[in-house]
Amino acid sequence: MLPNGTSADLAIQTSLIQFDDETLKDCLKTLSRIEYCNIEQSIRISRLAIQLENPLSLEMINLYVTLSGNDFPDIFDPDNFRHLPKYPFLRDFSITAVDQPFSVDPSKRSNLPPPDLSPIDSLSLDGKLSNAHISQLIECCRPLGMPILNSDSGEGILTALKAVKSPWLIQELILRGQSQLPPSEYLQCLNRFVSIKTLILTRGCVPLDPSFYRYLRQLPLEDLTFDYRSRLSSSGVLSLVKGSSRVESLEQLQLDHVFAAEGTYVTSREDNDWMLPDWEGEVRRSQCEAVREAGDRVGVEVTGKALEAMEIEDRFEEIIASLRIED
Secondary structure, eight states, X not given: OOOOSOOSOEEEOGGGTTSOHHHHHHHHTTOTTOSEEEEOSOHHHHHHHHHOSSOSOTTOOEEEEEEETTTOXXXXXXXXXXXXXXXXXXXXXXXXXXXXXXXXXXXXXXXXXXXXXXXXXXXXXXSOOOSXXXXXXXXXXXXXXXXXXXXXXXXXXXXXXXXXXXXXXXXEEEEEESSOOOHHHHXXXXXXXXXXXXEEXXXXXXXXXXXXXXXXXXSOOSEEEXXXXXXXXXXXXXXXXXXXXXXXXXXXXXXXXXXXXXXXXXXXXXXXXXXXXXXXXXXXXXXXXXXXXXXXXXXXXXXXXXXXHHHHHHHHHHHHHHHHHHO
């Protein structure tokens, strides 16, 4: 049974899928004082949570749901969230979309006016974002921070960015595009966001174009992360922490573009189960060291998986050297 009378964080797991819908509704009604609800791995419970006429909890602040295209013609249709205004304190809303159709039948779209979701000031969208309702959904909210825009298409990221009506209010942005975005159109969208303090980028959202790094240097950035497999420019990254045009507000630069992991055995350089870093692209080990040294000189903490990969690589080389001595 779910906890009752508590404001503690809660993650609803798949252990409840054995119940029918009515029993599940009764269980969900016991969440009378929950402030944070992260519904993981259960599409059915997520569907029930947003369709209940009475809110799960009047104290709900954060609600994260996973929705399926098998239940909704268009997951991002604002009409699907018509009951959310009943949560008076809801501020952080996250949608992960799965099983989305390639196209949406216009006849299935609602003719009702969109709901007022303006109290929501932090919105996360994960899925295929290139559809007609993305713009409407974002317009229904007043997102001051968009923690995640995650899409398998560059078009989806651009659609969502263009839909933000007050981009100068956004201070936090996470962009996770799987395919490379067209640099000129992407930068045109980004240039509207001038107040970003926290920025996390991955893969296709990191162009090599020098104008991209000029844009970053104009932001009041405090925390910047380049995520796994980001294609980085060595001169561009170094310019963020070195020189007269560096980002003076920057406090932390996280380089996660390279990954490594220790194994359990090493008998030779060829026979081992270690995952060593693949220093492809421009920002290799020597460039990471130069960025870290430049960051140290100006008080920027340079961290991340790439720095950890350097340490793992050093330990591996020490083991290899010890094996040679033993031979």
